[in-house]
Amino acid sequence: MSPAAPRRPSRSTLLIVGVLVIGIAGIVYSRVRQAPDAGTVAATSLAGANSAILKGTLDPKAQALIPADYRFVTPGTFTVATHPGQLPLADYGTDSKDVVGIEPDIARLIADGLGLKLVIVPVAWADWPLGLESGKYDAVLSNVTVTEERKKKFDFSSYRYDLLGIYTRTDGPIQKIEKPADVAGLKVVVGASTNQDQILRQWDQQNIAAGLKPVEYQYFDDAVVGRLAVITGRADVSFEPNATGAYSARDGKVRRVGLFPGGWPNAAAISVTTRKGSGLADAVTQALNTQISSGTYAQALKRWNVAEEAVPQSQTNPPGLPTL
Known part of the structure; x- marks a missing residue:
C-alpha cells in the first residue's frame, strides 16, 4: 500500500469520478477464501506475549553482514517504526500498549535473526520517511510498497507480495470481479490517495470511455465504517489491501470476489525499508531468508491469515513500481 499525491477527504462520504487514464492488463486471482486458517490467532492472545509465541532463528551470516560502521539507534536493539491502524498489519493489543500484527511479528523474527532486542515505535504513516532518513529508527515495517521513486532514498528487503482484494457482503449478488468493466456502476469503498484508489480511477476512466456507468467512490475516515457500508449494502464492494x-x-460477513497485484498491472512487493546506503538491507534480507527456511516466517503469515502473500525468498531492492 502506498499513498499517492496527498489529498484530504471530508469526514463524510465523497462521490468522485476519477480522471487518470492507463491501458489495461491484468493479473487475476479467482480463489476466494471466506474462513480463517486454523492457525489464525486473535490479537487478544498476542498482546503482551508476542515474543513467547514466535521466536526467530539466530543467523550468524546475517550478523556478519551488518556493516562494522553501522550505528543502531540504540546499541543492541533493532528499532522499527510501524503505523498501528488496522489488523492484521499492526494495531494496539488489548492492553492498548503493545503493538501486534504481522508487521511487528516479522520485525521480531528479523531482530532475533540479527541477535538484537526489538523496539517498536508507533508512527503516523506520513512521518516514517523523514524519521527513517533522520535516524530515528533503523527500519520501517508498515506495509510499504517498493517503488522506483522510493528506491532513490531507501533500501528494501521484500517479505510479502502486495495484493489488493475486492470484497462484498457474503449474501450479496456480486460473484466475481476480474476486469475493469466489472466495477462499472458500482459503489466502491476505497482508501483515498492509495494505490487501489489510483487503479480504480484508471479502470473507471476506461469504462466511461467505453460508454459504461461510472464508479461511485466512497471514502471514509474510519475503516470500520467503510466495512459496515459494505455489510449493510450501502456500498457494493470494498477495494483494499488483501491482508x-x-x-x-x-x-x-464478507467474501472476496477479486484479487489483483498491488501495482496493477505490475506485480509489487511489500518490503522492510532501511536508509539508502546504510548497508543494513543485506543483513535484513539474509535474516528474513533464514526465517523463511526455518518455517517461522510461514507461521507468522498463517496466523494473521495472509499466507497467500508469502514470498519464496527475500530480495534486496527488488524491482519497484514505475513512476506514473
Whole structure:
C-alpha cells in the first residue's frame, strides 16, 4: 500500500469520478477464501506475549553482514517504526500498549535473526520517511510498497507480495470481479490517495470511455465504517489491501470476489525499508531468508491469515513500481 499525491477527504462520504487514464492488463486471482486458517490467532492472545509465541532463528551470516560502521539507534536493539491502524498489519493489543500484527511479528523474527532486542515505535504513516532518513529508527515495517521513486532514498528487503482484494457482503449478488468493466456502476469503498484508489480511477476512466456507468467512490475516515457500508449494502464492494480484507473476512460477513497485484498491472512487493546506503538491507534480507527456511516466517503469515502473500525468498531492492 502506498499513498499517492496527498489529498484530504471530508469526514463524510465523497462521490468522485476519477480522471487518470492507463491501458489495461491484468493479473487475476479467482480463489476466494471466506474462513480463517486454523492457525489464525486473535490479537487478544498476542498482546503482551508476542515474543513467547514466535521466536526467530539466530543467523550468524546475517550478523556478519551488518556493516562494522553501522550505528543502531540504540546499541543492541533493532528499532522499527510501524503505523498501528488496522489488523492484521499492526494495531494496539488489548492492553492498548503493545503493538501486534504481522508487521511487528516479522520485525521480531528479523531482530532475533540479527541477535538484537526489538523496539517498536508507533508512527503516523506520513512521518516514517523523514524519521527513517533522520535516524530515528533503523527500519520501517508498515506495509510499504517498493517503488522506483522510493528506491532513490531507501533500501528494501521484500517479505510479502502486495495484493489488493475486492470484497462484498457474503449474501450479496456480486460473484466475481476480474476486469475493469466489472466495477462499472458500482459503489466502491476505497482508501483515498492509495494505490487501489489510483487503479480504480484508471479502470473507471476506461469504462466511461467505453460508454459504461461510472464508479461511485466512497471514502471514509474510519475503516470500520467503510466495512459496515459494505455489510449493510450501502456500498457494493470494498477495494483494499488483501491482508486487511482477508483478516476481516474471518467472521463470514464478507467474501472476496477479486484479487489483483498491488501495482496493477505490475506485480509489487511489500518490503522492510532501511536508509539508502546504510548497508543494513543485506543483513535484513539474509535474516528474513533464514526465517523463511526455518518455517517461522510461514507461521507468522498463517496466523494473521495472509499466507497467500508469502514470498519464496527475500530480495534486496527488488524491482519497484514505475513512476506514473
